[in-house]
Amino acid sequence: MTINILRIVEGTSVDGPGLRTSIYMAGCPHHCEGCHNPQSWGFEAGTPTTIDNLMHVIANNEAPVTLTGGDPLAHPVEVLKLVRRIKAELGYNIWCYTGYTWEQITHHPQLTEVVRHVDVVVDSPFVLALRDTSLRFRGSSNQRVIDVNASLSAGHAIECEQYADVSTTHFHQLRAQ
Numbered sequence: 001m002t003i004n005i006l007r008i009v010e011g012t013s014v015d016g017p018g019l020r021t022s023i024y025m026a027g028c029p030h031h032c033e034g035c036h037n038p039q040s041w042g043f044e045a046g047t048p049t050t051i052d053n054l055m056h057v058i059a060n061n062e063a064p065v066t067l068t069g070g071d072p073l074a075h076p077v078e079v080l081k082l083v084r085r086i087k088a089e090l091g092y093n094i095w096c097y098t099g100y101t102w103e104q105i106t107h108h109p110q111l112t113e114v115v116r117h118v119d120v121v122v123d124s125p126f127v128l129a130l131r132d133t134s135l136r137f138r139g140s141s142n143q144r145v146i147d148v149n150a151s152l153s154a155g156h157a158i159e160c161e162q163y164a165d166v167s168t169t170h171f172h173q174l175r176a177q
Helices: 051-061 076-090 102-106 109-115 148-154 166-176
Strands: 002-012 020-025 047-050 065-069 094-097 120-123 144-147
Touching (some): 002 051, 047 051, 051 076, 102 120, 109 148, 144 148
Parallel strands (some): 020 065, 065 094, 094 120
Antiparallel strands (some): 002 020, 120 144
8 A cells, every 4th residue: 555655754743743754645635825846736646655654764763743735534455555654553642634624524424434533624725815824833813723532522622722722713613713
């Protein structure tokens, strides 16, 4: 089983807290205007890489993992196998960036199963009109940094308090009205 990988960035602090191993997967159905990584849209881009090879790189880095791209949830079968192995074999913290909203994820059993093995999901498509460079770990104010375990237990999205801010909270309060 392989996943097309655009690149692996070792020791980055951009895609989550601390030094992390960020894996950029090819393929994204969202095609957000202003995307910082449009070369990731094509599912055929990148290099086919086995789960075993990814696990080798992750284990050698001895660091938490961020799955990004593209959209990792566009590959639910492969990513499920990867996140299960990361948790079972290494126990590392996992973040996953996706253009799907939490609500879309939890209405799709296959995507829900993937995120059960992830610690944090940064959800929602990037929206150029809502771009905010002051936000940590996301690009636009509609995106949320979601605590997966708390959200699955509560039955709705629970943002990680340490990354929540007034603009994101205000956006979601307006959206709920």
